[in-house]
Amino acid sequence: MAEVSLRRIVKAYEGDVQAVKGINLEIADHEFVVLVGPSGCGKSTTLRMIAGLEEITAGDIAIGGTVVNDIPPRDRDIAMVFQNYALYPHMSVYDNMAFGLTLRKFPKAEIDKRVKEAARILDITPLLERKPKALSGGQRQRVAMGRAIVRDPKVFLFDEPLSNLDAKLRVQMRTEIKKVHQTVNTTTIYVTHDQVEAMTLADRVVVMNHGIIEQVGPPQELYHNPATKFVAGFIGSPAMNFIPARLEETSGALRLMLPDGATLNVPEARVARYRSHAGKPVLFGIRPEHLTDDKPTDKTNPAPLTLTPEVIEPMGMETLAHFRIDGAEVSARLDPATPAAVGQPLRLIAHMDQMHIIDPTNDKVL
């Protein structure tokens, strides 16, 4: 059993700067949880507190039911993969992987068996005799993972392990990490600032900002039902568009009035949810993929908009068009066949069944 519990965890530095402000999180056995957020949000500090590399100012951390606040890292039965690999430069790949087991006085035959098995899983058997300096970035990262696997720990901790790799290798290693988790099935906590990594790897994503947890949930839930403006804007690429608007009620129906004069009908199913905000300013949130030149998915609420592109970015499989509505930058994903041109008005459809309304007073998604 290796569930991890964080209970009211606080990390404060000198001068009362709080990096982590009393977070609670329950991670189930075998679960793959990704902590994601911008720089300085407290995700790495949280991971390091779980590892025992940072002291906890307040709260409790339990691994497998045991509170580990005062237990040193070596006795927490965890393994960690670092951003810069942290391989021992004077040791061969084999010795790097065997180091933890040697210190724990495992029999030589057992060490050999585990190292070779991990090398097989990670496809690094031919590299076992090499020194780290003779390896590429991707190979080093595999060795770092191998060092964690051989220990067969209760929990794997990954601290931005792919940040030092180039884009292509990052995608490849992401798949590798997912495969390894499927094979060894160990509880994994993974820190990244890259929301794509978070979405593709996680069973559950924990979005952090300014030392608090904004939302926890499966990737699809965060994408479709973000709880706050921050989560709505952080998850998804390109980011969600936020357009200042006003909700108006006329004869039982709700309409969004955009600053450029456009009016969009709110789907009937959502009217009850938003009615209390009628007559108030709100933020209209819509993802670029839901602002397209396609047919609307919600046939009852076609919401046409005519906008003039400022920048057109052809990506091959799609074209991104960027507009401006009363100072707010807005992006739309177009069919690559659409003849869009800068300065030429373009008719778009807002998929209103996918939109979000945000209360600007507290940045909560309504």
Added chain:
Amino acid sequence: MSATTASRDVPGIYHKAGSLRSERRWAMWWAYVSLIVAAIIFLAPPFYMLLTSFKTNAEIADHSLNPWWIRAPTIEHYAAILSNPIFIRFFINSVIVTGCVVVLTMVISVLAAFALARMRFWGSQVLATGVFLTYLVPDTLLFIPLYQIVGGLGLLNSIWGLVLVYPTLTVPFCTWIMIGYFASIPKELDEAALIDGANWMQMLMKIFVPVAMPGIIAATIFAFTVSWAAFVYPTAFVTTAEQMPLTIGVVSQLVRGDTFAWGQIMAGALMAALPPVIIYAFLMDYYIAGLTAGATKG
């Protein structure tokens, strides 16, 4: 038209390249000239010693001869020194003192530097600066109070007094070198070792010492050189020939009143200088790497 323009531009480009080449040539020329002058200045004294050590006493005393030429080469001074048991004693004393001082220095420096560079404790920064400041105190200022301390311990006129005193010169600088070297080792390496199950001592011995080997070699060479070449302390603390190291033994035994046995002094001094030269020749690359570690990122 464009072809004409291009052909007109080309000589200009070549001219610029040529001027860069000539600047580089001048820079090289001046570098060589200064290096040759420096080499002559620094190598002339040992070369003069070498020549003198192969001259007969009569030839050394004859001022009418060219001092840079040997008329009748002889190895009598080397033979005299090597056959004299007291010089062998000096040599053994130097080896014992230097060996003990190097071991003592490295044990203290490596442990101190590891603690100061890696274990965050209250006052560690101040302590690290303090260690370096003690290195700035000249030994000529220290030898009188140290004389009293060594005397109080009953170690005057003993090589063990020197073993006790030399580390006051070597430990601060070696600790400073090692702090710099340890500080350049990425923090994640000790964190990885901690998670792998290492305690502080295992982390030091299995990770830091092997990774910091160039720094350790640099510090060792420094401790060796200081200890082997020390002159002020043995002059002050040792009085009988039996306890003298080479540096003062050669001088005290070969200068009798106004009589200087120049041939033997030169031969003895050259032989005394040989071990550091040999060590430098083999470990120079490590020495430079160790001293410059941490100077630049990555």
